[in-house]
Every structure is written in structure tokens, then in C-alpha cells.
Amino acid sequence: xxxxxxxxxxxxxxxxxxxxxxxxxxxxxxxxxxxxxxxxxxxxxxxxxxxxxxxxxxxxxxxxxxxxxxxxxxxxxxxxxxxxxxxxxxxxxxxxxxxxxxxxxxxxxxxxxxxxxxxxxxxxxxxxxxxxxxxxxxxxxxxxxxxxxxxxxxxxxxxxxxxxxxxxxxxxxxxxxxxxxxxxxxxxxxxxxxxxxxxxxxxxxxxxxxxxxxxxxxxxxxxxxxxxxxxxxxxxxxxxxxxxxxxxxxxxxxxxxxxxxxxxxxxxxxxxxxxxxxxxxxxxxxxxxxxxxxxxxxxxxxxxxxxxxxxxxxxxxxxxxxxxxxxxxxxxxxxxx
Amino acid sequence: xxxxxxxxxxxxxxxxxxxxxxxxxxxxxxxxxxxxxxxxxxxxxxxxxxxxxxxxxxxxxxxxxxxxxxxxxxxxxxxxxxxxxxxxxxxxxxxxxxxxxxxxxxxxxxxxxxxxxxxxxxxxxxxxxxxxxxxxxxxxxxxxxxxxxxxxxxxxxxxxxxxxxxxxxxxxxxxxxxxxxxxxxxxxxxxxxxxxxxxxxxxxxxxxxxxxxxxxxxxxxxxxxxxxxxxxxxxxxxxxxxxxxxxxxxxxxxxxxxxxxxxxxxxxxxxxxxxxxxxxxxxxxxxxxxxxxxxxxxxxxxxxxxxxxxxxxxxxxxxxxxxxxxxxxxxxxxxxx
Numbered sequence: 001x002x003x004x005x006x007x008x009x010x011x012x013x014x015x016x017x018x019x020x021x022x023x024x025x026x027x028x029x030x031x032x033x034x035x036x037x038x039x040x041x042x043x044x045x046x047x048x049x050x051x052x053x054x055x056x057x058x059x060x061x062x063x064x065x066x067x068x069x070x071x072x073x074x075x076x077x078x079x080x081x082x083x084x085x086x087x088x089x090x091x092x093x094x095x096x097x098x099x100x101x102x103x104x105x106x107x108x109x110x111x112x113x114x115x116x117x118x119x120x121x122x123x124x125x126x127x128x129x130x131x132x133x134x135x136x137x138x139x140x141x142x143x144x145x146x147x148x149x150x151x152x153x154x155x156x157x158x159x160x161x162x163x164x165x166x167x168x169x170x171x172x173x174x175x176x177x178x179x180x181x182x183x184x185x186x187x188x189x190x191x192x193x194x195x196x197x198x199x200x201x202x203x204x205x206x207x208x209x210x211x212x213x214x215x216x217x218x219x220x221x222x223x224x225x226x227x228x229x230x231x232x233x234x235x236x237x238x239x240x241x242x243x244x245x246x247x248x249x250x251x252x253x254x255x256x257x258x259x260x261x262x263x264x265x266x267x268x269x270x271x272x273x274x275x276x277x278x279x280x281x282x283x284x285x286x287x288x289x290x291x292x293x294x295x296x297x298x299x300x301x302x303x304x305x306x307x308x309x310x311x312x313x314x315x316x317x318x319x320x321x322x323x324x325x326x327x328x329x330x331x332x333x334x335x336x337x
Numbered sequence: 338x339x340x341x342x343x344x345x346x347x348x349x350x351x352x353x354x355x356x357x358x359x360x361x362x363x364x365x366x367x368x369x370x371x372x373x374x375x376x377x378x379x380x381x382x383x384x385x386x387x388x389x390x391x392x393x394x395x396x397x398x399x400x401x402x403x404x405x406x407x408x409x410x411x412x413x414x415x416x417x418x419x420x421x422x423x424x425x426x427x428x429x430x431x432x433x434x435x436x437x438x439x440x441x442x443x444x445x446x447x448x449x450x451x452x453x454x455x456x457x458x459x460x461x462x463x464x465x466x467x468x469x470x471x472x473x474x475x476x477x478x479x480x481x482x483x484x485x486x487x488x489x490x491x492x493x494x495x496x497x498x499x500x501x502x503x504x505x506x507x508x509x510x511x512x513x514x515x516x517x518x519x520x521x522x523x524x525x526x527x528x529x530x531x532x533x534x535x536x537x538x539x540x541x542x543x544x545x546x547x548x549x550x551x552x553x554x555x556x557x558x559x560x561x562x563x564x565x566x567x568x569x570x571x572x573x574x575x576x577x578x579x580x581x582x583x584x585x586x587x588x589x590x591x592x593x594x595x596x597x598x599x600x601x602x603x604x605x606x607x608x609x610x611x612x613x614x615x616x617x618x619x620x621x622x623x624x625x626x627x628x629x630x631x632x633x634x635x636x637x638x639x640x641x642x643x644x645x646x647x648x649x650x651x652x653x654x655x656x657x658x659x660x661x662x663x664x665x666x667x668x669x670x671x672x673x674x
Contacts, residue, residue, distance in 0.1 A: 001338060002465035007416055008440035010465060051656050079344055080524050088425045089650040090445045094527060098661050103345035103524040105453055106648075106663070108427045108443040116442055120457070127464035128339035128347060187417050187440040190431060311443075313426040319388050324435050326443070 002123060006219030008187040015336040016125035017177025018118075020071025023289035024063045026140070026166030029277070032266040037289040039066055045141065045166060053087065056139035057096035059168045059281075060085070064097065064135045067170035067288075071131075075100045078172065079130035082117040084108050085280055086143050086164075093137075102133070110309030111138075111205075111234050112188070114169055114284035115328040118305075121173040122182040122330070128175070135170035138279030147314060148198060160200040162236045162278035165265060169284025171292075180295040181336040185329065186216040190311070192324040198312055201323070202239020202262075202275055205308035208325035209235060210246035213306055216329050217252060224254045228300045231291065233283030233307030233327075234262030236275035261286035261307075283307040292332075301334040339460060343556030345524040352673040353462035354514025355455075357408030360626035361400045363477070363503030366614070369603040374626040375504075376403055382478065382503060390424060393476035394433035396505045396618075397422070401434065401472045404507035404625075408468075412437045415509065416467035419454040421445050422617055423480050423501075430474075439470070447646030448475075448542075448571050449525070451506055451621035452665040455642075458510040459519040459667070465512070472507035475616030484651060485535060497537040499573045499615035502602060506621025508629075517632040518673040522666065523553040527648070529661035535649060538660070539576020539599075539612055542645035545662035546572060547583035549643055553666050554589060561591045565637045568628065570620030570644030570664075571599030573612035598623035598644075620644040629669075638671040 002010040023038045030041030040062070047058040060083075068075055081100075084107040085092040097104060109116040117134025124132045141151055143164040149155045173182065191211050195204035209232050217223065224230060235243055240260045247254055264286055265277035287305055294300040308327040317323075339347040360375045367378030377399070384395040397420075405412055418437075421444040422429040434441055446453040454471025461469045478488055480501040486492045510519065528548050532541035546569050554560065561567060572580055577597045584591055601623055602614035624642055631637040645664040654660075 002461070004416065004466050007413075053652055053656065076344075079341070084443075084445060087650075088652060089447070089648060091650040091653050094648040094650070094661050095653060095658065098527045098529055101526055103526050104663060105457070105524060105665075106421075106445040108421055108445040110426070120442070123464065124339070124460065127460065129341050187442060189438055189440050190435045192435055311426060311431040313424075313428040313431070315390055315425060316428050316432060319390065321432065324431050326441060328442075 002126060009184060009216060009219035011184040012126040015181035015183050016122050016173050016175055018171050018180045018292060019174045019177040020067050020172040021288040021292045022063050022067035022070055022170050023285040024059050024168045025285050029165050029167055029265055034264060034290055038285060052139060052141040053091055056092040056137055056142050060092050060096035060135060060137040063168040064170045067172055071172045075102050077131055078102045078133050080105060081133040082107050082120045083135045084113045085137050086110060087146060109326060110311050111278060111280050112307045112309030112326055112328050113280045114287060115305060115307035115330055118171055118330050119185040119328050122185060125173040125175050131172055131174045133170060133172045136280040136284045137168035138164055138281035139166045140164045143279055157274055158199045159274055160238045161274045162201055162234060162262060162276055163273050164279040165277045165282040167281030167285035169288035171288060179334045180292055180332050182330055183333045184220060184331040186212055188212040188327040190324045190326050192322055194322045196322045198317060201278055201310045202236040203242055204310045204323040205325040206235055206239040206242035206246060208327040209243050209306050209308045212327040212329045214250055214252060224257050227257050227302045227304055229259050230254045230257040230304045232260045234278040235260050235308060236262045238275045295332055295334055298334045303332050305330045305332055339463060346521060346553055346556035348521040349463040352518040352520050353459050353510050353512050355508050355517045355629060356511045356514040357404050357509040358625040358629045359400050359404035359407055359507050360622040361396050361505045362622050366502050366504055366602055369608060371601060371627050375622060389476060389478040390428055393429040393474055393479050397429050397433035397472060397474040400505040401507045404509055408509045412439050414468055415439045415470050417442060418470040419444050419457045420472045421450045422474050423447060424483060446663060447648050448615060448617050449644045449646030449663055449665050450617045451624060452642060452644035452667055455508055455667050456522040456665050459522055462510040462512050468509055468511045470507060470509045473617040473621045474505035475501055475618035476503045477501045480616055494611055495536045496611055497575045498611045499538055499571060499599060499613055500610050501616040502614045502619040504618030504622035506625035508625060516671045517629050518670050519667055520670045521557060521668040523549055525549040525664040527661045527663050529659055531659045533659045535654060538615055538647045539573040540579055541647045541660040542662040543572055543576040543579035543583060545664040546580050546643050546645045549664040549666045551587055551589060561594050564594050564639045564641055566596050567591045567594040567641045569597045571615040572597050572645060573599045575612045632669055632671055635671045640669050642667045642669055
């Protein structure tokens with residue numbers, strides 16, 4: 001059962017458990033400071049396939065299969081998978097999961113997809129028997145050509161630009177298990193403060209993260225000090241600074257706890273990453289590769305995971321529109337009470 | 338709470354109620370045999386806006402607002418809305434709902450979106466207090482140019498082609514209320530039997546509908562005769578014939594109960610509609626405009642609503658891929674036990 005503790009915040013009477021998780025990243029992500037954390041670092045950016053879209057589908061499939069296998073499960077043990085990605089019609093998801101024969105609900109939350117999937121899987125696991133999976137992916141070469149420029153154009157990147165990570169993450173959630181536990185979730189609203197620059201996603205997404213984090217802290221009556229870390233998805237350097245500034249205006253100081261997966265993924269100066277990493281797979285792989293193992297062992301006891309999605313649409317941008325964003329939040333804990 | 342009665346089928350211990358619903362259609366849909374059923378028939382296909390995408394966003398927004406209003410509610414009474422559409426990055430949803438300030442989870446199920454949204458809203462309403470909305474839309478002019486040809490190209494349509502409806506539907510679901518009740522749901526799997534023709538969506542989707550309907554009849558131990566109608570989304574004339582044939586191979590005869598929203602929407606001969614209507618908004622508006630009012634009064638007592646989505650992607654089609662499909666099912670009833 002879900003206990004509503006605010007308009008959009010749900011606590012679990014019995015905290016579901018993240019019983020398994022897996023992560024895959026590409027070569028560049030593997031060369032970053034977190035390279036040793038991921039289950040798989042794939043040197044071949046084509047993942048053995050012919051097209052970029054096939055490559056991303058294959059990466060997602062391998063990651064989902066690994067998460068299921070690490071949980072000692074088979075695909076037929078999964079009651080439903082919540083999955084989506086950045087590519088039009090969630091191509092990577094549809095074609096990646098097609099062979100698995102797992103009941104499937106497609107989601108679209110741009111780079112907030114991992115949080116949305118984990119939120120839904122947790123709500124189902126808290127309300128029913130069964131095992132519920134979530135997954136997402138992104139690939140530099142599928143995303144950049146769809147959202148920005150043809151890959152071969154070789155345009156210069158602006159200082160605020162982020163690098164779409166080639167990465168994927170997947171989890172399996174169940175009503176019964178050990179740490180990590182999902183204690184509560186908060187569903188975000190669409191926030192749009194008028195940013196129109198497709199090369200400044202961090203600025204577009206920071207207000208959504210601020211809104212959702214503030215809502216959850218109020219609804220749960222917890223202060224930032226309660227948490228070992230408050231993790232955002234891919235605000236990057238620019239967006240992270242804005243997030244802290246926005247929350248400080250409401251007298252909420254998360255500077256000691258805040259970490260951003262997009263900043264953590266790369267050695268930003270050394271790897272020339274401008275504002276940092278982005279893409280659905282960025283926060284998904286850092287959650288599954290770096291944070292969840294630390295909660296499993298108790299090294300991290302309480303964390304908030306607030307992935308953000310820039311709901312940018314090239315067609316809308318061409319019509320002069322700004323970039324709406326959304327952020328969903330998961331409270332993950334070493335204990336279940 | 339959700340009671341799992343099969344791998345992907347969930348019954349509700351307390352059936353949630355669809356407390357409100359609304360539908361909007363365009364001029365051509367309004368001229369069809371169901372024209373008198375819809376809340377709004379809009380003569381202006383631009384819905385007062387400048388671009389087709391803005392038009393679809395506006396149609397969706399008006400439909401959601403009307404569903405909320407018809408329930409005697411305000412947007413701030415809604416705890417979460419599940420919404421998606423056909424346009425890349427779910428543009429119509431994002432920009433349509435942006436002003437409403439309602440907690441939002443984006444979904445992607447192509448033309449199965451109404452079933453997916455109603456399924457998720459029902460599961461949340463069965464597990465928690467609160468009011469959960471679902472909505473979707475489609476517009477002939479946004480969909481055709483994205484998935485098939487430029488509108489001004491004026492290509493000849495094949496006999497199996499369907500017409501993307503300009504239409505939208507929205508529901509509000511709550512744990513407490515009167516008929517219609519949602520008794521159970523079944524989550525579909527991705528099915529792909531190798532259809533590659535973007536002008537024969539019905540054939541691509543029929544196997545997904547057959548799979549989900551068969552699963553639910555088995556899991557629920559109910560026969561087709563139990564239902565007044567078994568409704569599919571937009572298989573059209575071609576897909577409907579295939580669905581019946583596929584189920585007959587498993588000795589399941591739904592010919593007496595089967596209705597398809599895509600066939601019902603138009604006078605197919607008179608309006609020169611080839612295989613019938615399609616698009617997320619087709620089944621959404623027919624569900625909300627035609628079927629739910631009849632269940633509210635008890636004229637229909639038991640129905641299955643199995644919308645199907647062709648998860649077609651132009652990028653994947655250009656790479657020689659076939660069209661995977663999915664179908665989610667909702668058992669809607671006049672009584673709650």
C-alpha cells in the first residue's frame with residue numbers, strides 16, 4: 001500500500017527492496033573517475049551492431065538481462081518492466097526489449113526516466129506480490145544527431161553544453177528483500193522557466209529538481225542533514241550551481257549533501273566535458289554502478305535520487321518554444337523503517 | 338492493493354471508480370456515426386492555434402480540463418496525471434499539460450496509451466487515496482507528417498491504411514465512487530510478427546491484442562460470453578478480421594462481442610476511410626465518449642478495453658525493421674464485485 005503524505009508524495013508501509021541492479025557504459029564513460037564501478041565497460045561504441053540505434057538497443061538489452069541474472073532470476077520471473085529512452089518512439093526500448101517477452105509499460109521522462117521507472121516499479125512492488133524491473137539507456141551518437149546536430153557536422157560545443165553519455169542502468173524491485181530499500185517517492189510537476197538553449201539543459205532542469213526536492217523535504221518533514229547524499233541526475237556544473245542557488249532562496253542548503261551524476265561521470269577538465277555528462281543512461285548507470293552498491297553495504301545510509309528530464313522537442317524548439325522539465329524523486333535507504 | 342492473478346494480470350480488492358471522463362474530436366470525426374457522443378466537436382482543426390503541434394496540445398489541455406471539471410474538481414485536486422501521445426518526445430503532452438501544475442508521469446504506448454494510462458491510474462487509485470488522471474491525444478496533421486508523408490505531398494492511401502483521428506480523451510480515477518469501476522488490468526508484452534508496412538498498422542497490432550485478450554481470459558477464468566463487449570483500440574477493418582482469426586485458432590470466439598474503435602469512429606465507406614480510424618485519440622475518445630457513459634448507466638455491464646499500440650519508429654523502419662506492438666487491457670464493469 002502507498003501512504004499519501006503530500007499531494008504527490010507516497011511513503012511505503014512496507015518498503016520495497018531493490019533486489020538487483022546492473023550498469024553498462026561506453027569507453028569514454030569507462031575512462032572517467034567512476035570507470036571501475038560499472039558492471040560492463042564496452043569499448044565498441046557499436047556494441048557489435050551496424051547502426052547507432054541498434055547499438056543502444058543492444059546495450060539496454062544486455063543491461064536488463066544482467067540485472068535479472070544478478071538477482072538470480074530469469075526474464076519470465078519479471079512481472080513488468082518500466083522502460084523508456086530518449087530516442088523518438090522510445091526506439092531503443094522497444095527494439096531492445098522485444099525479444100525478452102516481459103510484460104512492458106513504456107515511459108517517457110527524458111533524463112528523469114530512471115527515477116520514473118524506479119518510482120513506478122516501487123509503487124507496484126509496494127502494492128502487489130511480484131518482481132518489477134525498470135531500465136533506461138542513452139547513447140551519444142543516437143541522441144546528439146536527433147536533438148542537436150548531425151554527428152559529422154563537428155560543431156563547436158558551448159561551455160554550458162553537456163555530453164550525452166553512452167550508458168544504461170537497470171533495477172529489479174520486489175516487496176521482499178534486503179537493502180537498498182525504497183522508502184518513499186515524490187512525483188514531479190512540469191516546470192518551465194523559459195530556457196530556450198538546447199545546449200544549456202542544466203539551466204532548464206534545475207528549477208524542476210529544486211521544486212521536487214523542496215516538496216519532498218516538506219512532505220517528509222526531513223532536513224537535508226538527514227541524508228548522506230542528495231543526488232541529481234545530470235544538471236552538470238551549470239545546473240548544479242543553479243539548483244543550490246534556487247534552494248537557498250527557500251533557506252534550504254543542500255551544498256554539503258548534493259552530488260550530480262553528470263558531474264561525477266567525467267573528469268570534466270581532463271576529458272574536456274564542458275558542463276558534464278547527461279542522458280537517461282548517465283544517472284541510471286551512476287545510480288546502479290556507484291550509489292546502490294554503497295547503500296547495499298551501508299556505506300551510504302540515506303539518499304535522495306532526483307533525476308531530472310529536459311522534455312525538449314526539436315519540433316517545439318523550431319516553433320520557438322522553451323524547454324519544460326520534470327524531476328521525480330526516490331528516497332533510498334539502508335534500513336526499511 | 339493489487340491481487341496478482343497471473344504473471345501480468347492484477348485484480349483490485351477494491352475496484353477503483355472512473356469518476357469522470359471527457360472527449361474531444363475534430364470535424365471529420367464529428368461527422369461520423371459517433372459524432373453525437375463526444376463532449377466537444379471542434380470545427381477548427383487548428384484549435385485556435387498557429388501550428389499543428391500547438392493545436393494538438395490545446396486539444397489535449399481542453400479535454401483534461403473538461404474531465405477534471407466534469408468531476409467537480411480542480412486541477413490541484415489531481416494527485417498525478419499519466420499522459421502521453423504519438424509525437425516525438427510526447428510534445429503534445431508536455432506542452433499541453435505544462436500550465437496545469439499537476440504532478441505528471443509521462444508514458445509512451447503509441448495508440449495503447451489510453452489503456453496504459455487508465456491501467457496506471459487504476460493501480461494507483463487501488464493502492465492509495467487520491468485522484469489519478471489519464472489522458473492522451475492524436476491529431477491527423479501532426480501524426481501523418483511525422484510517421485508517413487509530408488501533408489502537402491498528397492500521396493494515395495493504400496486500402497489497408499488507417500486515418501489518424503484528431504481526438505483526445507481523459508479520465509479521472511479514484512478509490513471511491515460509482516460506476517464505471519475498473520475490476521482488473523492486464524499488462525501486455527511486446528509482440529512482433531514481422532509486419533513492415535507503415536500503412537498496415539492493423540496487421541501489426543492484431544497479434545498483440547490477441548495475446549493480451551487471451552492472457553486475460555485465461556487469468557480471470559472468464560469466457561467471452563461474460564462480456565457485453567470486447568473492445569479493441571484501432572485495429573481497423575483489416576486488423577479486426579485478423580484478431581478474430583488469431584483468437585479462433587486458440588478456440589476463443591469473440592466475434593459476437595468484438596468492437597473496434599477505429600471501425601466505429603467513421604462511416605468507413607461514406608467517409609472513404611479505407612481500414613478505419615487510428616491514433617491514440619481514437620480509442621481514448623470512443624472510450625470516454627461512447628462506452629463509459631453506457632457503463633455508467635448500466636446499459637453495458639461488463640467490457641474489456643484492449644487498446645493496441647504500434648510501436649513504429651521511422652528511424653527503425655528506415656533501417657529495415659518490422660513494427661513491434663503492445664496491447665494493454667482493462668476490465669471495466671457496472672458493478673464493483
